[in-house]
Amino acid sequence: MSLWKFDHEILDIIEKGLEGNGLTFDETVKLYELDENAKESSLLRWAGQELSMRSADGLAEVHAQIGLNSTTCPRNCKFCSFAACNSARAQSFELSRQDVVDYAKEYEEQGANLILLLTTASYKFDKLIEMAQAVREVISPEMPLLVNTDDLTLERCHALKAAGVNGCYHAVRMGEGVDTEIPVEKRLETFKHIHEAGLSLQTCVEPIGPEHSAEEIAEAVFRCIENKPISAGAARRVPVPGTLLGERPAHTELANGNFVAAYRLATGLNPRLNCSSNSPLTASSGANLAWSEVGSNPRDAVEKTEIGGHGSSIARMQKWLRGGGWEILDGPSQGWML
Numbered sequence: 400m401s402l403w404k405f406d407h408e409i410l411d412i413i414e415k416g417l418e419g420n421g422l423t424f425d426e427t428v429k430l431y432e433l434d435e436n437a438k439e440s441s442l443l444r445w446a447g448q449e450l451s452m453r454s455a456d457g458l459a460e461v462h463a464q465i466g467l468n469s470t471t472c473p474r475n476c477k478f479c480s481f482a483a484c485n486s487a488r489a490q491s492f493e494l495s496r497q498d499v500v501d502y503a504k505e506y507e508e509q510g511a512n513l514i515l516l517l518t519t520a521s522y523k524f525d526k527l528i529e530m531a532q533a534v535r536e537v538i539s540p541e542m543p544l545l546v547n548t549d550d551l552t553l554e555r556c557h558a559l560k561a562a563g564v565n566g567c568y569h570a571v572r573m574g575e576g577v578d579t580e581i582p583v584e585k586r587l588e589t590f591k592h593i594h595e596a597g598l599s600l601q602t603c604v605e606p607i608g609p610e611h612s613a614e615e616i617a618e619a620v621f622r623c624i625e626n627k628p629i630s631a632g633a634a635r636r637v638p639v640p641g642t643l644l645g646e647r648p649a650h651t652e653l654a655n656g657n658f659v660a661a662y663r664l665a666t667g668l669n670p671r672l673n674c675s676s677n678s679p680l681t682a683s684s685g686a687n688l689a690w691s692e693v694g695s696n697p698r699d700a701v702e703k704t705e706i707g708g709h710g711s712s713i714a715r716m717q718k719w720l721r722g723g724g725w726e727i728l729d730g731p732s733q734g735w736m737l
């Protein structure tokens with residue numbers, strides 16, 4: 400095999416993607432079909448980084464997630480350690496209001512660019528409102544505050560906005576309605592409510608497993624693009640022991656690099672934040688948004704993810720991003736206050 404023999408159809412798609420105007424559905428499928436070990440994949444990951452650097456002017460961000468509880472969740476997403484159908488967790492757990500406030504303050508001091516409160520679907524909505532208000536009081540007014548919680552009515556979106564919340568993380572997950580008990584329509588309704596209430600949207604194509612076809616991934620990519628998020632991207636499934644999908648094969652980090660790079664080329668120059676760079680490899684494949692996590696986490700089964708779990712510190716995430724050639728934004732992330 401000649402070293403210089405490339406699949407020119409793929410090279411043409413990558414070259415078009417580098418123009419920054421996005422790709423067609425079929426072109427995106429071709430990129431998601433690529434084997435991560437193919438020569439063309441190295442070019443794809445380089446191009447993802449190149450376009451993200453241009454899109455974000457070389458700046459990356461670290462967003463901070465505070466997991467408020469690990470109470471058993473009735474939505475039964477088979478990949479999630481909180482799901483009632485799984486036996487990943489020994490007992491449930493909730494952070495006190497004081498803990499949540501302390502985490503938020505510490506996160507801002509440590510250089511987080513955005514703060515997100517994560518709950519299971521079983522967390523009381525009124526309590527989430529109280530927590531959001533308490534956090535809003537101790538962080539600077541410019542610091543974006545987001546939530547990742549149950550599906551939302553329009554009324555609840557308005558209540559979140561009134562409590563000082565600027566946006567929501569929300570996604571139609573891969574295998575939604577099959578590997579979860581949430582109908583896709585319900586997730587789509589929530590997108591609508593988020594927008595109608597004037598909240599900003601953060602989303603992602605996740606959790607991607609080897610059982611998902613390139614077409615399914617591309618459909619999810621275009622669903623994200625259509626919903627005009629402030630940040631988006633793509634991420635592989637993290638298998639959690641004790642969950643129903645814990646034993647299913649998982650993608651490699653190298654494949655994850657392809658996923659974020661292909662998302663960047665498919666979406667073009669916007670949005671500037673491409674998720675997620677929770678590995679040195681994705682931080683050099685077009686991802687300029689990394690997550691630091693504390694409290695409960697659906698991707699592990701420990702009480703506090705920062706102690707022996709999946710969670711990473713702000714400093715560690717910044718280090719990985721710098722390793723990919725990024726500078727780190729100093730201060731609150733922009734564009735979330737709609």
Ligand code: SF4
Nearest residue numbers: 472474476479482519
């Ligand atoms: S992913 Fe969210 S909705 Fe699904 S089981 Fe976990 S906490 Fe509940």
